[in-house]
């Protein structure tokens with residue numbers, strides 16, 4: 487484990503299942519959300535779920551399937567086409583928060599992920 491990056495041993499410890507549940511729980515909420523729902527590809531919800539799940543597994547020390555399929559994450563660049571203001575950022579975080587417990591992460595691991603999401607989400611604000 488890389489002590490400077492506490493997320494790096496999360497996937498080795500918990501495996502795929504909580505990440506699969508997390509992405510599923512999150513997109514179930516996003517789909518019906520008035521602010522975020524319309525931003526996502528309406529005919530590719532399964533693809534969006536697959537990409538987020540793969541990214542998170544890779545970021546948390548799991549296999550690099552995401553980058554083999556998509557290349558370097560470059561998340562800020564990939565989010566540039568979407569108008570992400572503070573309200574959209576806060577909504578993303580608000581929808582994700584209950585999913586962490588629902589997915590079965592321990593409170594400690596949920597806290598690590600929550601901090602990571604807040605940092606990345608702030609970085610995605612582009613309006």
Ligand code: HEM
Nearest residue numbers: 525526534537538541556564568574575578603606607610
């Ligand atoms: C700040 C609010 C955010 C908004 C409004 C937002 C919105 C979106 C949208 C509309 C997409 C396209 C869906 C797709 O086709 O995959 C997307 C993709 C993605 N988002 Fe976000 N996002 C936000 C924050 C985040 C955060 C915090 C993360 C990770 C910690 C993240 C990770 C991703 C990933 C991995 C993809 C797929 C990139 C790809 O390979 O194309 N997003 N996001």
